[in-house]
Structure formats: structure tokens, C-alpha cells
Amino acid sequence: MAYTITSQCISCNRCLSVCPTNAIKVTDGKHWIDSTLCTNCVGSAYSVPQCVAGCPTYDGCIEQPSDYWESWFTTYNRLVGKLTKKQDYWERWFDTYSQKFSEILSESQRDRNLTLLVSNPTH
Ligand code: SF4
Ligand code: SF4
Known part of the structure; x- marks a missing residue:
């Protein structure tokens, strides 16, 4: 599984010189990893991927x-992050959604308990 460069990349160029296979390329100022050249640094002198180790950003360079669905979320997180300037858009969306879902679930549970109680008052 090759590594990939995300929208977090600040184009510092650090990874260019450390990649043992010259897999990191720059096109129109954008850094990207040629997956046919990336070996994950396996078989090189390094025990960790050098692009990740040297990257000054949080996740400018990540394992593909x-x-x-992981790929889908990575892509859309990047796009939505660019559009909204919020890198955690999907996390927040899921937090809000799961909170609402829990509320609805507990309301429905409460209603069901109430119905049981009304239909069977001895319980
Ligand atoms: S994991 Fe290693 S081989 Fe692959 S791009 Fe990063 S530095 Fe290069
Ligand atoms: S080291 Fe990280 S921030 Fe710098 S060019 Fe490479 S991926 Fe981008």
C-alpha cells in the first residue's frame, strides 16, 4: 500500500530529498507520490516511511x-476541508448525527416503555 500526500501538505519539499525511491513528484507546485515507485520504504535503510517521518504537518503524508470508504472519506474530507476551511467537517457531522440518533433512540425507548406501562399497569 503506497503513501499519499494530502491537502495538509505545505510544500516544504522536505520529503523530496529523503525518499529513497524518488517516488515523490511535484506537478504545478503540488506534491504527489507515484505509487508505482513508492515501496513504503520497505527494503531501504529506513524502518519508517521517510516522507511521513520528515513531514512537519499533522497528516500531510499518510498511508493510502x-x-x-476510507478512500472516499479521505478524498471528501480533503475537499470539504478546502471548501469549509474546517478539517474536521466529517467528524463533526458524525458527532452531531450520532448525538441526534441517540436522542431519538432514547425518546423512542421512553415512548415504548410508557406504552408498555399503560397497556400493562401491573408491570
Ligand atoms: S514511503 Fe518511502 S518510498 Fe514511499 S514515498 Fe514515502 S519516502 Fe518514498
Ligand atoms: S514533507 Fe510533508 S509538507 Fe513537506 S512537501 Fe512533503 S508532504 Fe508536503
Whole structure:
């Protein structure tokens, strides 16, 4: 699984010189990793991926998600992050959604208990 460069990249160029396989490329000022050249640094003198180790950003360089949905979220997080200037847009969306869902669930549970109590007052 190759590594990839995200929208967090600040184009500091640090990873360019440390990649043992010259897999990091720059096109129109944007850094990207050629997955056909990236070896994850396996078989090199390094025990950790050098692009990740040297990157000054939080997740400018990450392992490419293998799962479809992981990939989907990574892509859309990046796009939504750019549009909204909020990097945690989806996390917040899920937090809000799961909170609402829990509220609805407990309300429905309460209603069900009330119905049981009314239909069977001895319980
Ligand atoms: S993981 Fe290693 S080989 Fe792959 S891009 Fe990063 S530094 Fe280069
Ligand atoms: S080290 Fe990180 S921030 Fe710098 S160019 Fe590479 S990916 Fe971008």
C-alpha cells in the first residue's frame, strides 16, 4: 500500500530529498507520490516511511487508505476541508448525527416503555 500526500501538505519539499525511491513528484507546485515507485520504504535503510517521518504537518503524508470508504472519506474530507476551511467537517457531522440518533433512540425507548406501562399497569 503506497503513501499519499494530502491537502495538509505545505510544500516544504522536505520529503523530496529523503525518499529513497524518488517516488515523490511535484506537478504545478503540488506534491504527489507515484505509487508505482513508492515501496513504503520497505527494503531501504529506513524502518519508517521517510516522507511521513520528515513531514512537519499533522497528516500531510499518510498511508493510502485501502478500503473504498476510507478512500472516499479521505478524498471528501480533503475537499470539504478546502471548501469549509474546517478539517474536521466529517467528524463533526458524525458527532452531531450520532448525538441526534441517540436522542431519538432514547425518546423512542421512553415512548415504548410508557406504552408498555399503560397497556400493562401491573408491570
Ligand atoms: S514511503 Fe518511502 S518510498 Fe514511499 S514515498 Fe514515502 S519516502 Fe518514498
Ligand atoms: S514533507 Fe510533508 S509538507 Fe513537506 S512537501 Fe512533503 S508532504 Fe508536503
